[in-house]
Amino acid sequence: xxxxxxxxxxxxxxxxxxxxxxxxxxxxxxxxxxxxxxxxxxxxxxxxxxxxxxxxxxxxxxxxxxxxxxxxxxxxxxxxxxxxxxxxxxxxxxxxxxxxxxxxxxxxxxxx
Amino acid sequence: xxxxxxxxxxxxxxxxxxxxxxxxxxxxxxxxxxxxxxxxxxxxxxxxxxxxxxxxxxxxxxxxxxxxxxxxxxxxxxxxxxxxxxxxxxxxxxxxxxxxxxxxxxxxx
Numbered sequence: 001x002x003x004x005x006x007x008x009x010x011x012x013x014x015x016x017x018x019x020x021x022x023x024x025x026x027x028x029x030x031x032x033x034x035x036x037x038x039x040x041x042x043x044x045x046x047x048x049x050x051x052x053x054x055x056x057x058x059x060x061x062x063x064x065x066x067x068x069x070x071x072x073x074x075x076x077x078x079x080x081x082x083x084x085x086x087x088x089x090x091x092x093x094x095x096x097x098x099x100x101x102x103x104x105x106x107x108x109x110x111x112x
Numbered sequence: 113x114x115x116x117x118x119x120x121x122x123x124x125x126x127x128x129x130x131x132x133x134x135x136x137x138x139x140x141x142x143x144x145x146x147x148x149x150x151x152x153x154x155x156x157x158x159x160x161x162x163x164x165x166x167x168x169x170x171x172x173x174x175x176x177x178x179x180x181x182x183x184x185x186x187x188x189x190x191x192x193x194x195x196x197x198x199x200x201x202x203x204x205x206x207x208x209x210x211x212x213x214x215x216x217x218x219x220x221x
Binding site: 034036043044046049090092103104 | 116145154155157202204206208209210211212213214215217
């Protein structure tokens with residue numbers, strides 16, 4: 001069955017450090033891929049999306065993600081984290097124009 | 113910008129009450145979704161709709177029903193609220209990517 005896995009439940013980074021959040025999707029037909037961010041008590045905001053083409057996609061708030069077919073991965077990165085980036089991040093996949101699958105989320109804590 | 117609005121940010125209801133959560137989108141999307149989000153359980157799909165008057169059960173439809181009489185509006189109904197339905201409810205609409213509303217924090221006492 002299709003699924004999305006985010007192996008890290010919690011991550012802590014220092015402000016100014018680089019960030020990489022991992023996401024793997026179940027292999028097979030390449031889905032459309034997304035990253036969302038959720039601040040406490042809020043809805044999910046779309047950070048970026050990958051449909052096809054260039055495997056490095058740029059998003060809002062300085063985030064980028066790289067699609068790697070060989071690893072069935074779509075990892076989210078940011079070169080320098082700000083305290084306001086502390087939030088929960090969700091990876092999602094859309095298969096066959098049929099159903100969305102969300103990962104279980106990674107909570108990011110930013111140390112001053 | 114796509115806008116998805118939900119009728120309430122916070123709601124407190126009593127056990128046994130009928131509860132209506134409303135969601136409105138302004139992008140003419142065909143697909144709309146209702147999720148609930150609980151700590152440690154992630155997002156779970158309750159129902160979705162791919163057209164007016166069309167609906168499909170998601171992963172956890174028990175205790176819920178939905179209504180979609182107009183394209184822009186998708187309502188979630190708790191027929192008889194129970195304490196285990198205390199949760200954050202998120203509505204989304206989509207063409208391909210999903211756009212989410214701000215959520216409704218429902219407490220059933």
